[in-house]
Amino acid sequence: MNSKEIWVFIEISDTGVEPVSWELLGKARELANKVNFLVTSIIISNKESKIAEEAIARGSDKVLYIIHNECSHYSFELFTKIITDLNEKFKPEILLMPATHNSRDLAGRLAIRLHTGLTADVVQLDINNQGILLGAVPGFGGSILAIIKCEQSIPQMATVRPGIFQSILPDQNRKGTIEYIFPQIKENLKETILIKKITLNKEDISKSPRLVIAGRGISSNLNEIRLLAELINGGVGVTRPISDMGLFGREHQIGSTGISVKSKLAIIFGASGATHFSSGIKNVETVISINLDHKALINEVSDYFIIADASEILPRIIDKLKLKMELIK
Amino acid sequence: MKGINIVVCVKIVPKPEEVKLNLETNTLDRANASSIINPPDKNAIETAIQLKQIYGGQITVISMGPPFFDGFMKLIISMGVDKAILLSDRAFAGADTYPTTKTLSQAIKKLGNVDLVICGEESADGGTGNVPPGIAEWLNYSQATYCHEIDYDASEQRFIVKRSISDGFEIISIPKPAVVSVELNINTPRFPDFSLKKELDNNKHKIPIWSATDLDLEPNEIGLSGSFTTVDSLIQAKGLERKQIQIIGNIDDIVDQLVDLIINK
Ligand SMILES: Cc1cc2nc3c(=O)[nH]c(=O)nc-3n(C[C@H](O)[C@H](O)[C@H](O)COP(=O)(O)OP(=O)(O)OC[C@H]3O[C@@H](n4cnc5c(N)ncnc54)[C@H](O)[C@@H]3O)c2cc1C
Ligand SMILES: Nc1ncnc2c1ncn2[C@@H]1O[C@H](COP(=O)(O)O)[C@@H](O)[C@H]1O
Numbered sequence: 001m002n003s004k005e006i007w008v009f010i011e012i013s014d015t016g017v018e019p020v021s022w023e024l025l026g027k028a029r030e031l032a033n034k035v036n037f038l039v040t041s042i043i044i045s046n047k048e049s050k051i052a053e054e055a056i057a058r059g060s061d062k063v064l065y066i067i068h069n070e071c072s073h074y075s076f077e078l079f080t081k082i083i084t085d086l087n088e089k090f091k092p093e094i095l096l097m098p099a100t101h102n103s104r105d106l107a108g109r110l111a112i113r114l115h116t117g118l119t120a121d122v123v124q125l126d127i128n129n130q131g132i133l134l135g136a137v138p139g140f141g142g143s144i145l146a147i148i149k150c151e152q153s154i155p156q157m158a159t160v161r162p163g164i165f166q167s168i169l170p171d172q173n174r175k176g177t178i179e180y181i182f183p184q185i186k187e188n189l190k191e192t193i194l195i196k197k198i199t200l201n202k203e204d205i206s207k208s209p210r211l212v213i214a215g216r217g218i219s220s221n222l223n224e225i226r227l228l229a230e231l232i233n234g235g236v237g238v239t240r241p242i243s244d245m246g247l248f249g250r251e252h253q254i255g256s257t258g259i260s261v262k263s264k265l266a267i268i269f270g271a272s273g274a275t276h277f278s279s280g281i282k283n284v285e286t287v288i289s290i291n292l293d294h295k296a297l298i299n300e301v302s303d304y305f306i307i308a309d310a311s312e313i314l315p316r317i318i319d320k321l322k323l324k325m326e327l328i329k
Numbered sequence: 330m331k332g333i334n335i336v337v338c339v340k341i342v343p344k345p346e347e348v349k350l351n352l353e354t355n356t357l358d359r360a361n362a363s364s365i366i367n368p369p370d371k372n373a374i375e376t377a378i379q380l381k382q383i384y385g386g387q388i389t390v391i392s393m394g395p396p397f398f399d400g401f402m403k404l405i406i407s408m409g410v411d412k413a414i415l416l417s418d419r420a421f422a423g424a425d426t427y428p429t430t431k432t433l434s435q436a437i438k439k440l441g442n443v444d445l446v447i448c449g450e451e452s453a454d455g456g457t458g459n460v461p462p463g464i465a466e467w468l469n470y471s472q473a474t475y476c477h478e479i480d481y482d483a484s485e486q487r488f489i490v491k492r493s494i495s496d497g498f499e500i501i502s503i504p505k506p507a508v509v510s511v512e513l514n515i516n517t518p519r520f521p522d523f524s525l526k527k528e529l530d531n532n533k534h535k536i537p538i539w540s541a542t543d544l545d546l547e548p549n550e551i552g553l554s555g556s557f558t559t560v561d562s563l564i565q566a567k568g569l570e571r572k573q574i575q576i577i578g579n580i581d582d583i584v585d586q587l588v589d590l591i592i593n594k
Pocket of ligand 1: 214215216217218238239240241242253254255256257258259269270271272273274275276277290291292293296308309310311367368369451452453513
């Protein structure tokens with residue numbers, strides 16, 4: 001039987017499979033069941049691995065596992081060429097990719113080469129009876145969503161933001177096929193030279209139930225921000241300028257080019273509330289903010305807001321909390 | 330030519346905070362939003378100027394958008410680039426990434442002998458950083474996105490860039506010609522020279538405008554008709570409802586209330 005296929009690009013980095021790949025696979029499974037398509041995972045690597053079996057256990061019907069000795073690391077030349085050739089041969093209906101830096105780098109180039117539409121940075125996905133993908137894409141920093149579709153060309157491509165969809169827990173009894181492919185690629189195709197790679201250990205604040213968030217207005221008191229976070233057993237989040245200044249790693253950055261958080265509580269000091277930031281705290285249960293400016297946008301996206309000097313309030317909160325905690329003990 | 334021949338792609342965008350969705354008509358109300366240079370594109374301009382200061386060369390800015398953006402082009406010239414060209418045609422309107430990158434790359438081809446195209450990481454109004462790799466594909470250039478350091482190796486004719494990726498950073502070398510995109514805030518964009526801006530304004534300095542015909546583009550290659558994606562509908566992004574309660578009082582009251590809130594959540 002010649003069934004239509006949804007492809008999921010499984011991104012592999014030095015630290016393993018990017019978790020968003022499994023999230024995508026989970027969503028692809030759900031969409032495929034709706035319209036009776038097959039789910040195929042695309043894996044590109046320099047060697048065999050158990051990732052193929054995991055892709056089946058996590059929802060794929062089929063795995064296309066491409067092995068090439070120069071594919072231990074992403075390069076736009078090889079990855080674009082490999083997926084283009086696969087597409088030529090198998091003609092999938094849909095191609096889903098993570099909205100990470102490398103997969104966006106790839107998707108942007110691939111969409112042009114495949115002469116097709118790309119719905120980028122999707123936060124919701126659905127499929128209609130005709131098998132047309134409907135992707136919701138945030139605009140203007142996340143305040144508005146546009147539902148986008150691509151009806152005239154295949155594959156319908158979409159990149160999907162991390163942390164949006166649920167991955168399926170691996171089920172070792174799921175059945176699927178694995179096809180290994182060893183592509184012949186002309187030498188010199190890859191001109192990019194990897195000089196050095198720096199892998200960082202990253203803290204994950206996305207699951208922290210409580211967050212203390214620092215904006216530029218409190219950038220000289222970051223030690224106190226850390227202290228408060230420790231006191232309430234929470235994580236530290238920051239606005240983009242703080243991570244751009246190198247004061248905190250990118251994994252702490254909240255917003256449209258950072259992460260979205262769903263904590264129970266967020267206390268935000270000295271952030272203006274620009275839409276590119278605020279879209280990342282939409283799903284926080286209770287938002288408290290402290291800003292000097294009574295017209296700051298952050299006030300409108302807070303449950304409780306305080307117009308005050310954050311550097312004055314912050315140490316007092318810490319002292320008071322310490323005191324209360326002593327009493328509770 | 331000596332030095333690096335650089336093109337910077339700059340988009341003019343509405344301030345995201347000022348664009349509202351009209352819930353009755355389901356259309357965007359941009360009329361009341363002021364326009365700005367897409368923030369990371371300012372970093373792209375600054376990167377170009379710094380490279381030119383070291384290696385020499387030429388900087389041309391191109392921007393696809395309506396004719397009234399020419400004021401911004403003059404502002405950009407006042408920042409220190411050599412030339413700015415506006416790609417403007419009614420038929421360009423409604424373009425998704427496919428025709429946008431086609432149009433920009435046609436302009437780059439027309440300029441000729443380009444070594445490096447610098448873009449911003451993404452556009453603030455809903456872009457996603459797909460334009461830079463798209464341009465690179467049309468032109469068959471090499472590419473590097475999300476860069477925060479860019480250097481040129483003149484003897485090898487290569488660019489060495491440091492870019493951020495999900496698990497850290499990488500330093501790669503790519504041959505010229507290349508397209509790179511730079512991250513927001515990687516440098517401090519210089520201020521325009523306002524006396525030069527005034528002069529440009531008074532002089533009636535004309536910003537060249539290239540239309541579809543100038544770029545040899547057919548109607549079906551550009552704008553809405555050249556696009557593969559369509560907007561089905563627009564919706565307001567839902568978040569949780571916010572209470573918006575202001576906590577007032579003297580500082581001790583405020584701190585007391587805050588601490589209670591924190592302890593109870
Ligand atoms: C393409 C693109 C993507 C972006 N992605 C993100 C993103 O993912 N995340 C993000 O955060 N931003 C992002 N931004 C940037 C965003 O638009 C804002 O510039 C940024 O969020 C502002 O950070 P901030 O509020 O910390 O700083 P500012 O805008 O400088 O605001 C500082 C605030 O602190 C207040 N303040 C100053 N001093 C005090 C004090 N003593 N006490 C109390 N308040 C004080 C001021 O009133 C002001 O409101 C993006 C921008 C673009 C163009
Ligand atoms: N209309 C345009 N005119 C000029 N440059 C653009 C345009 N659209 C996008 N770009 C460039 O491409 C970058 C990424 O945009 P995007 O892919 O739309 O997120 C921007 O930062 C600009 O450098």
